[in-house]
Amino acid sequence: MPKRVDHEHRRGQIAAAVRRIAADRGLEGVSLNEVAAEAGISKGFVQHYFASRDEMLRYAATTLRGGLEERIAAGLPSGKPGVRDLLVALLPLDEAARDDALVANAFLMRALKDPEIAGHFRTGHGAVRDAVAAMLAAARDDGDLVPTVDPATEAALLLALVSGLGDAVLLGYQSSEEAIGLIDLHLSRITARER
Amino acid sequence: MPKRVDHEHRRGQIAAAVRRIAADRGLEGVSLNEVAAEAGISKGFVQHYFASRDEMLRYAATTLRGGLEERIAAGLPSGKPGVRDLLVALLPLDEAARDDALVANAFLMRALKDPEIAGHFRTGHGAVRDAVAAMLAAARDDGDLVPTVDPATEAALLLALVSGLGDAVLLGYQSSEEAIGLIDLHLSRITARER
Known part of the structure; x- marks a missing residue:
């Protein structure tokens, strides 16, 4: 299932961008725009993988530690x-x-x-x-x-x-x-x- | 110096509003608009006492504990x-x-x-x-x-x-x-x- 693998890979990249921003300036800095810029993708692309900021934060939390x-x-x-x-x-x-x-x-x-x-x-x-x-x-x-x-x-x-x-x-x-x-x-x- | 006292009193009220918002939803929730609403005053009034969000946060930090x-x-x-x-x-x-x-x-x-x-x-x-x-x-x-x-x-x-x-x-x-x-x-x- 290459598509599924790619999907998870992309979500992981977005979660990594969330973690980098959170480490730098807290969740205050984590907006869809900032995450898109940090991950080097478009905001629409982030939204394709996460329906909301909350969903993105929840996923990122599962990747901590x-x-x-x-x-x-x-x-x-x-x-x-x-x-x-x-x-x-x-x-x-x-x-x-x-x-x-x-x-x-x-x-x-x-x-x-x-x-x-x-x-x-x-x-x-x-x-x-x-x-x-x-x-x-x-x-x-x-x-x-x-x-x-x-x-x-x-x-x-x-x-x-x-x-x-x-x-x-x-x-x-x-x-x-x-x-x-x-x-x-x-x-x-x-x-x-x-x- | 009643004016000075009033000034400090007002800054204290604003700092208390910052603390209540921060306790409830973190610094993410602390905007000039939210603080004004929480303190029951206008945004312009908050800006009269604090030139910026950073200045307001610094003052609020001095009132912790x-x-x-x-x-x-x-x-x-x-x-x-x-x-x-x-x-x-x-x-x-x-x-x-x-x-x-x-x-x-x-x-x-x-x-x-x-x-x-x-x-x-x-x-x-x-x-x-x-x-x-x-x-x-x-x-x-x-x-x-x-x-x-x-x-x-x-x-x-x-x-x-x-x-x-x-x-x-x-x-x-x-x-x-x-x-x-x-x-x-x-x-x-x-x-x-x-x-």
Whole structure:
């Protein structure tokens, strides 16, 4: 079905244009005209693929953090080193992660108004939290975790911490090194000191 | 100077209208027309007080979290109970705190583009962090804190955690009770178990 493939490809290009604009200036900047200009196509062409701005935004929301989910699906180091790797990967330390964080922030207000986008956010968050919980459970089985730590609870705490640290780095409250230092401080408290 | 007072009063009313719109639908919804309608005045009147939308947004940014800063200035319980009170007060648990969190989120992308707004965010964040650090130092002096905890470092960690928990509550990742439970879990790790 080459036509179908082309259709999805084109929608993906438009979603990428939405993400670039959102990372640069928030959803404020996302109009059909601006998206058409960013994607290098006509406004009519955008409208051919998306009946409305809302439909376009909903589709773009389903393409957020695709890279992260692929990376999790592809597998991370198990146990304690995997947890630290994943948490640090969630911080906006390189340009791709920074853009991801900016786009997620740009969509946050929209998610609060749009149950479909909110549902997608929750699904994505749940997948990452489950991955962190599984890695923490493995760390516990390895004897690397303080025995009283509950993997699911701790995963929720760690993701909230990393989300807040991400905003703190974006806003210049903290340097990248300080943010990583705080993750390590927290991990040092929940990991066993000796085997 | 009644004229000056009236001027500031009117600017305050306009800033309040900006905040209400931003809490409801993000900065996307903040146009001179919408603000005029929300404030119940004419567009020309808004323009009399603010030469541009940017100037209006900058002024509105200086009015964010005024309630919180007043509360800190007025004094909170010292030491360990004060820390918990302040952290819980930062969560979007009631309508006023929820609106504060929504407005801060709406302004986040703008802060990344506008050094003046970013500076205001940083000043506000620094004031809250210093207040938390001072309360932690008092808790340490009371023998309520694990002696190895550094108040300034811990204040930064706690504020990142609460910021992430606030977004998690807004987005429905966590209930209010779960978010408070995670704050208490973290505080239990840094507070001394016995005197």
